[in-house]
Amino acid sequence: MKETFLWGGAVAAHQIEGAWDQDGKGVSVCDVLTAGSHSRAREITSSIQEDIYYPNHSGIDHYHLYKEDIALFAELGFKTFRMSIAWSRIFPNGDEKEPNEKGLAYYDTIFDELLKYNIQPVVTLSHFEMPYHLVTAYGGFKNRKLIDLFVHYAKTVINRYHAKINHWLTFNEINNQMNTKSFLFPYTNSGLLFEPEDNRQEIMYQALHHELVASARVKKFVKLNYPSLQVGCMIAWSPVYPYSCRPEDLLVANRVMHSRTICGDVSVRGHYPNYILKEWEAKGIHVEITEEDLSDLKEGTVDFIGISYYVSHAVDSTQKEDTTGAGFIGSTPNPYIKSTDWDWPIDPVGLRYTLNTLYERYELPIFIVENGFGAVDDLSEEVIQDDDRIEYLAAHISEMKKAIEIDGVEVIGYTVWGCIDVVSFTTGEMKKRYGLIYVDKDDEGNGTLERRKKKSFDWYQQVIASNGENI
Ligand code: BG6
Numbered sequence: 001m002k003e004t005f006l007w008g009g010a011v012a013a014h015q016i017e018g019a020w021d022q023d024g025k026g027v028s029v030c031d032v033l034t035a036g037s038h039s040r041a042r043e044i045t046s047s048i049q050e051d052i053y054y055p056n057h058s059g060i061d062h063y064h065l066y067k068e069d070i071a072l073f074a075e076l077g078f079k080t081f082r083m084s085i086a087w088s089r090i091f092p093n094g095d096e097k098e099p100n101e102k103g104l105a106y107y108d109t110i111f112d113e114l115l116k117y118n119i120q121p122v123v124t125l126s127h128f129e130m131p132y133h134l135v136t137a138y139g140g141f142k143n144r145k146l147i148d149l150f151v152h153y154a155k156t157v158i159n160r161y162h163a164k165i166n167h168w169l170t171f172n173e174i175n176n177q178m179n180t181k182s183f184l185f186p187y188t189n190s191g192l193l194f195e196p197e198d199n200r201q202e203i204m205y206q207a208l209h210h211e212l213v214a215s216a217r218v219k220k221f222v223k224l225n226y227p228s229l230q231v232g233c234m235i236a237w238s239p240v241y242p243y244s245c246r247p248e249d250l251l252v253a254n255r256v257m258h259s260r261t262i263c264g265d266v267s268v269r270g271h272y273p274n275y276i277l278k279e280w281e282a283k284g285i286h287v288e289i290t291e292e293d294l295s296d297l298k299e300g301t302v303d304f305i306g307i308s309y310y311v312s313h314a315v316d317s318t319q320k321e322d323t324t325g326a327g328f329i330g331s332t333p334n335p336y337i338k339s340t341d342w343d344w345p346i347d348p349v350g351l352r353y354t355l356n357t358l359y360e361r362y363e364l365p366i367f368i369v370e371n372g373f374g375a376v377d378d379l380s381e382e383v384i385q386d387d388d389r390i391e392y393l394a395a396h397i398s399e400m401k402k403a404i405e406i407d408g409v410e411v412i413g414y415t416v417w418g419c420i421d422v423v424s425f426t427t428g429e430m431k432k433r434y435g436l437i438y439v440d441k442d443d444e445g446n447g448t449l450e451r452r453k454k455k456s457f458d459w460y461q462q463v464i465a466s467n468g469e470n471i
Contacts, residue, residue, distance in 0.1 A: 009419025026092025140191025
């Protein structure tokens with residue numbers, strides 16, 4: 001492993017900061033999401049309602065406790081910390097001309113605190129935090145005007161922080177929204193709310209296109225003004241295996257994988273691949289694309305690929321249902337792997353396979369910016385014995401190392417998702433914990449917010465100190 005390898009942890013602003021309405025911050029899409037659970041979906045309320053508990057409003061109060069948190073990250077030996085800027089702290093409604101200085105100053109403080117410990121911040125510009133006003137007044141990213149509003153926000157923060165941040169990611173898990181059966185993903189990715197009569201796929205592809213163009217324009221701006229900075233895309237990469245060696249299973253798996261490859265293909269190669277043009281033609285989907293968009297996509301290709309990796313899936317071409325809830329017809333449980341208590345399949349070998357597939361396809365550096373294990377922690381001992389989390393992380397890191405050392409894949413960093421317990425994105429729970437650091441807060445918002453090191457804290461500290469030798 002290279003000495004420069006970026007070991008660290010990752011979070012998103014809406015899941016940790018809290019202080020949802022302080023220092024001029026506007027309402028973001030996650031601020032109107034209720035708490036859910038594994039069996040109960042989160043809901044969107046059209047405005048903030050007094051009698052409802054919104055878990056993201058308080059997060060883990062990192063907004064005020066950041067010094068303590070960053071000191072713990074330093075103790076872990078982090079080389080990097082992946083975080084996001086809450087767009088609505090900088091532009092509360094999203095369409096102002098002038099930014100909110102208090103929001104900008106807040107992130108200066110955070111970056112300076114990280115840099116004090118030689119921890120390089122890696123920043124995601126949009127991690128499910130768009131201003132809610134852009135949903136109600138513009139309809140989210142299906143509206144072309146969002147391109148300019150996002151690019152204005154991105155230029156504002158890049159101009160301000162370019163000397164402090166080297167790696168930038170544009171849209172977190174930009175491909176989640178391909179699952180249009182779910183209300184959550186198109187809403188959090190793009191601010192889309194569907195009406196019953198809507199052609200969901202057409203709207204989603206239009207929004208996705210606007211984001212791909214916005215991302216390319218940001219990259220073009222960086223190339224021109226700050227050429228040493230690195231801009232990456234961020235894709236949720238869960239491989240889909242053919243359930244059997246039946247040729248039809250292979251073909252279906254390949255087709256389902258288009259929902260992962262499409263964003264990389266456009267962001268890395270700079271144009272839409274034929275398979276998607278054919279899919280649109282077959283489904284009668286019309287996406288408005290200008291000549292300028294096409295040239296921006298070509299000129300604004302990314303420098304590296306950011307991925308989240310949690311799970312893999314299997315597809316059976318004879319199945320006509322989505323039996324696992326993976327978001328596509330034919331999804332079926334893989335009998336060779338176990339799952340978490342939230343039914344997320346655990347597949348470390350799939351990470352090695354993913355890294356190989358991605359590198360063979362794009363030959364660009366890969367940054368694993370999310371990987372982690374969500375579970376209930378057992379509090380019966382003084383130090384939380386989270387051996388399952390250690391086992392999960394160790395297995396994935398070990399497969400990543402094989403991809404680097406045996407297969408020759410260029411991986412530049414690895415950040416554990418939710419290195420400190422955060423509010424779960426899909427369920428809004430606290431009890432689905434990912435952290436190496438425990439936070440005393442429950443699903444109803446009660447708790448002292450005390451931070452406690454788990455057993456995995458010492459383990460990961462050793463992994464970093466040995467540059468991946470002691471796993
Ligand atoms: C990714 C997101 O989808 O997975 C994170 O980028 C999220 O924001 C993570 O927290 C884990 O998902 P969850 O629902 O378990 O929090």
